[in-house]
Amino acid sequence: MKKINLKGDVVSNSTGKLLDWCDFDSIYPAKVQNALDNLNGEDVEVTMTTNGGSVFAGQEIYDIIKNYSGKTTLKISGLVASIGTLITCAFDEVLISPVATFMIHNPTLAEVSGEKKDMEQAAQLLSTVENTILEAYVAKTGLDKEGLSELMANQTFMTAQEVIDYGFADGLAKEEETELQLVASFETLANTSFITKLKSMKEKEERDLAEARLRFLHLKGEK
Incomplete structure (x- = not known):
């Protein structure tokens, strides 16, 4: 089984390539796509740590992983938060470190300005994005949308065992020498x-x- 490490903020392709040039860690669609393309359908184990980042980049990465032909296994390490939690739902199997943290919350817009129409459009966008994320959560966990929505609204931080209990992960990752x-x-x-x-x-x-x-x-x- 091949192994890949993903670490850093979830960003667009253009931002990710700039961060690569500066030797900063980041996770972006083209990087994930290239890494999987090089595996030729072999089973893959991905270790991921991320604070989250771009919703649209995360959605694209979700689709890339979901459509990969081989078996995909994820090991959650450190903190996986925000849009990073959506990415975890794309994997066939999800394992979590006993000391990892998982956080879900409602999507936000960093900068919004303009007239009433602009505010309404922003609210509609946030509602659409939230429902999209909720659909992925429901498909992964089997929980009802209302309960998950409440967890998101409360910006919920979870321990490893809670992540397993809620159904976001399938079990604990085995400790390995590092x-x-x-x-x-x-x-x-x-x-x-x-x-x-x-x-x-x-x-x-x-x-x-x-x-x-x-x-x-x-x-x-x-x-």
């Missing part, structure tokens, strides 16, 4: 890599500028 990394945080790693890349770009720019000056002086000296 290699420990002595680092302060993911942000430290990402920022260090990002700064290193920027420094490399700056140094190249300075070298190119110095070489241009030398060529200019050389040409000037020949006149």
Whole structure:
């Protein structure tokens, strides 16, 4: 069985490619599609940690996983929240770490402005998105929509056992030996890599500028 790790915010393809360039973790449709395409239908085990992110990117990822020909197994690690919980519903089997956290809530719009018509359209969009997510939750858990809607409205955080009891996961993931990394945080790693890349770009720019000056002086000296 092949293994894939997905970690970071759920974002659009364009944002994800930019974050890749900066060495930041992210989850986006093209990344998931490419990873699965390379497996040629083999069974796959995915470990995922995410705070959530873009609803529409998450919906696209849900469809990509749902339509994969091989068996898909998910291991929930750390925190899986927001639209990340929709993605979990696409897998054939879902296992959760005993120390993981799962959070569901109502969808939100980061920025909304305009007249009454714009507010009504925003409310309609949120209602549509909420119902779409609820349908996936119902299909996965077998719970009634009203109860799930209440859990979303209350921004519910769940322990691993609660996730299993509600039906979002099928069981606990087996503990495996993991290699420990002595680092302060993911942000430290990402920022260090990002700064290193920027420094490399700056140094190249300075070298190119110095070489241009030398060529200019050389040409000037020949006149």
